[in-house]
Amino acid sequence: MKRIYLDHSATTPVRSEVAEIMYKYLTEDNFGNPTSLHWFGRKVRKGIDEAREKVAKSIGANAKEIIFTSGGTEADNMAIHGVAMANKNKGNHIITTAVEHHAVLNTVKALGKQGFTVTILPVDKYGAVRAEDVSAAITDKTILITIMHANNEVGTIMPIEEIGVIARSKGVLFHTDAVQSFGKIPVDVNKLGVDLLTISGHKIHGPKGIGALYVRRGTKWKQSLFHGGGQEGLKRAGTENVPGILALGLASELAAANLEKDNNYLKVLRDKLIKDVLEKIDQVELTGHPVQRLPNHASFTFRFIEGESMLLSLDMKGIAASSGSACTSGSLEPSHVLLAMGISHEIAHGSLRITLGIGNNNQDIEYFIKELSVIVDRLRAMSPLDPDNEFSQSSDCVSCKESGSCNNLA
Amino acid sequence: MYSEKVMDHFENPRNVGEIIDADGVGQVGNPTCGDIMKIYIKVNADIIEDIKFKTFGCGAAIATSSIITEMVKGKTLDEALSISNKQVAAALDGLPPKKMHCSNLAADAVQAAIEDYRSKSNNKS
Numbered sequence: 001m002k003r004i005y006l007d008h009s010a011t012t013p014v015r016s017e018v019a020e021i022m023y024k025y026l027t028e029d030n031f032g033n034p035t036s037l038h039w040f041g042r043k044v045r046k047g048i049d050e051a052r053e054k055v056a057k058s059i060g061a062n063a064k065e066i067i068f069t070s071g072g073t074e075a076d077n078m079a080i081h082g083v084a085m086a087n088k089n090k091g092n093h094i095i096t097t098a099v100e101h102h103a104v105l106n107t108v109k110a111l112g113k114q115g116f117t118v119t120i121l122p123v124d125k126y127g128a129v130r131a132e133d134v135s136a137a138i139t140d141k142t143i144l145i146t147i148m149h150a151n152n153e154v155g156t157i158m159p160i161e162e163i164g165v166i167a168r169s170k171g172v173l174f175h176t177d178a179v180q181s182f183g184k185i186p187v188d189v190n191k192l193g194v195d196l197l198t199i200s201g202h203k204i205h206g207p208k209g210i211g212a213l214y215v216r217r218g219t220k221w222k223q224s225l226f227h228g229g230g231q232e233g234l235k236r237a238g239t240e241n242v243p244g245i246l247a248l249g250l251a252s253e254l255a256a257a258n259l260e261k262d263n264n265y266l267k268v269l270r271d272k273l274i275k276d277v278l279e280k281i282d283q284v285e286l287t288g289h290p291v292q293r294l295p296n297h298a299s300f301t302f303r304f305i306e307g308e309s310m311l312l313s314l315d316m317k318g319i320a321a322s323s324g325s326a327c328t329s330g331s332l333e334p335s336h337v338l339l340a341m342g343i344s345h346e347i348a349h350g351s352l353r354i355t356l357g358i359g360n361n362n363q364d365i366e367y368f369i370k371e372l373s374v375i376v377d378r379l380r381a382m383s384p385l386d387p388d389n390e391f392s393q394s395s396d397c398v399s400c401k402e403s404g405s406c407n408n409l410a
Numbered sequence: 411m412y413s414e415k416v417m418d419h420f421e422n423p424r425n426v427g428e429i430i431d432a433d434g435v436g437q438v439g440n441p442t443c444g445d446i447m448k449i450y451i452k453v454n455a456d457i458i459e460d461i462k463f464k465t466f467g468c469g470a471a472i473a474t475s476s477i478i479t480e481m482v483k484g485k486t487l488d489e490a491l492s493i494s495n496k497q498v499a500a501a502l503d504g505l506p507p508k509k510m511h512c513s514n515l516a517a518d519a520v521q522a523a524i525e526d527y528r529s530k531s532n533n534k535s
Contacts, residue, residue, distance in 0.1 A: 305466065306445075306468050306471070307468075309420075309467070309469055309472060312412075312420060312468075316421065345441065345443075345444070349444040382423065382426050382472065383465070384437070385441065385446065
C-alpha cells in the first residue's frame with residue numbers, strides 16, 4: 001500500500017547523511033569514550049566538539065553554551081529545575097502557559113509541590129499567550145518564565161521576542177522550548193532574547209534520544225537532576241551519546257542551511273491543504289493561528305466525529321496523522337491545549353493534526369483530501385450527533401449480508 | 411493495539427442506522443467523554459427482531475456497538491439483558507485496557523433500549 005506520512009510533529013525520518021554519521025560513530029575506530037585521554041577517546045572528543053559548534057551556530061549561540069541531553073524532555077526538566085534550584089534564595093515564582101508540552105507543564109507542577117508558586121497563563125482562541133499577561137504576572141518573587149516557541153498541537157507561534165524584552169527588563173530568566181520551531185522557522189537565542197532554550201534531534205530529521213539545552217553564559221542555573229561524573233563541563237553527568245551527538249550536530253547544520261528553502265516549500269503545501277480541507281468539508285475549523293503558525297502545520301476540528309476513528313480510517317488508507325482526542329491521549333480528557341483555547345470537550349474530541357515534511361508533495365495532499373472527505377462523511381453518517389447524515393454501505397459487503405439488515409440500505 | 415476483530419467491525423460495522431418506528435431507544439455516554447452510543451430495537455413477542463446503532467466515538471466504541479447488534483439480534487429480551495460489557499469485549503477478542511471503561515458501553519446501551527421498550531409497553535397496558 002501507498003504510505004503517506006503526515007505526522008512530522010511527532011517525529012521525522014532520519015536523513016541518510018545523518019544515519020551515516022551515526023553508523024560511523026558506532027563502528028570503525030570511533031567507539032572511544034570521549035573522557036578518555038588516549039587516541040580513541042580524543043578521536044571522538046573531536047567529533048563532539050565539532051557537533052557542539054554546529055548546534056551552537058544553528059541557534060546563534062556559543063559552543064560553550066550547549067549541553068547535550070537525552071532529548072527535549074530532559075532539556076526542559078534540566079532548564080526549569082536548574083533555574084529553580086539556583087535561584088530559590090531570590091524567589092519562588094515561575095510563570096508558564098496552559099498549552100505547554102507536558103515536559104514543561106509537569107515539571108513546573110512538580111516544583112509547585114516543592115514550595116514554588118506557579119502561574120499558568122491562559123491563551124487566546126488561537127493558543128497564543130499575550131505578552132502583556134506575562135508582564136502582569138511578574139512579581140518580585142518571579143525567577144523564571146518558561147514558554148514554548150511554537151505549539152506542537154496547533155502550530156501557533158508565541159510572541160517570544162516580545163516576552164524576551166519583558167523578561168530582560170524585569171531581570172527574570174526566560175526559557176523557551178523550541179522543539180517544534182527549530183528547523184522550521186528561524187531560532188536565534190539573541191533575537192528571541194532567551195536565557196535557556198530546548199531543542200530535540202528527532203524533530204529535525206535526526207535520531208531519537210538526543211537533544212540539547214542552551215544556557216546563556218552567566219545565567220544563574222545549575223545542574224540539579226543527575227548526580228555523576230563530570231561530563232558536559234559538569235553540567236550533565238553520564239557518558240556522552242556519541243553517535244547521537246554527532247547526528248544532532250549534522251542534523252542541526254542541515255536544518256539551518258535548508259531553513260528558508262524548506263520553509264517556503266512547506267508553506268505552499270500547507271496553505272493548499274488548509275484551503276482544500278476548509279473548502280471541501282463542512283463543519284470543520286482550523287485550530288491555531290491562521291498566520292502565526294509553523295509552516296508545516298495544519299490542525300482542525302471536525303464536528304460530530306471522534307479523532308481516533310479518523311486516524312484509524314486514515315491509517316487504513318495508508319495515511320499517518322495524529323489527534324488530540326481523549327482516545328489517543330491515554331486519558332479520558334481531550335487535549336489540554338484545545339481545552340485551554342476555549343474549545344469544548346465535544347469538539348476537541350474531533351481534532352486532527354496534519355504536519356508536513358520535506359518528503360511530502362502535492363499528490364500527497366490531493367490523496368489525503370480525497371480520502372479524508374470520504375472518511376468524514378462515513379463517520380458522520382454513523383454518528384448520532386449529526387442530524388443531516390444517513391449511513392449507506394455498499395451492498396457487496398459480506399458482513400452486512402450476514403447481519404441481514406444492511407441490504408435495505410442503499 | 412486493536413484485535414483483527416475490532417478492526418473488522420470498525421471497517422465494516424454491522425447494523426448501522428436508525429429505526430424510525432423503533433419500539434425502544436437507548437442512549438448512553440456523553441459527548442464530553444467522547445463516546446455516545448444510541449441503540450434502536452424492534453421487538454416482537456419478547457424477541458429483538460431488528461436492531462440498529464449510531465455511535466460517536468473511537469474505534470472501540472464503534473466496534474463494540476457493531477458486535478453487540480449481532481450478539482442480541484434474534485435473542486429474547488432477557489437473554490439480551492444478560493450480556494455484559496465484558497462479554498462484548500471478549501467477543502471482540504479483547505480491548506486495550508484503557509478502552510475497557512471509556513468505550514465499552516454497548517451492553518449498557520442495549521439495556522437502556524430494552525428498559526425504554528419495557529417502560530413504553532407498561533404505559534400502554
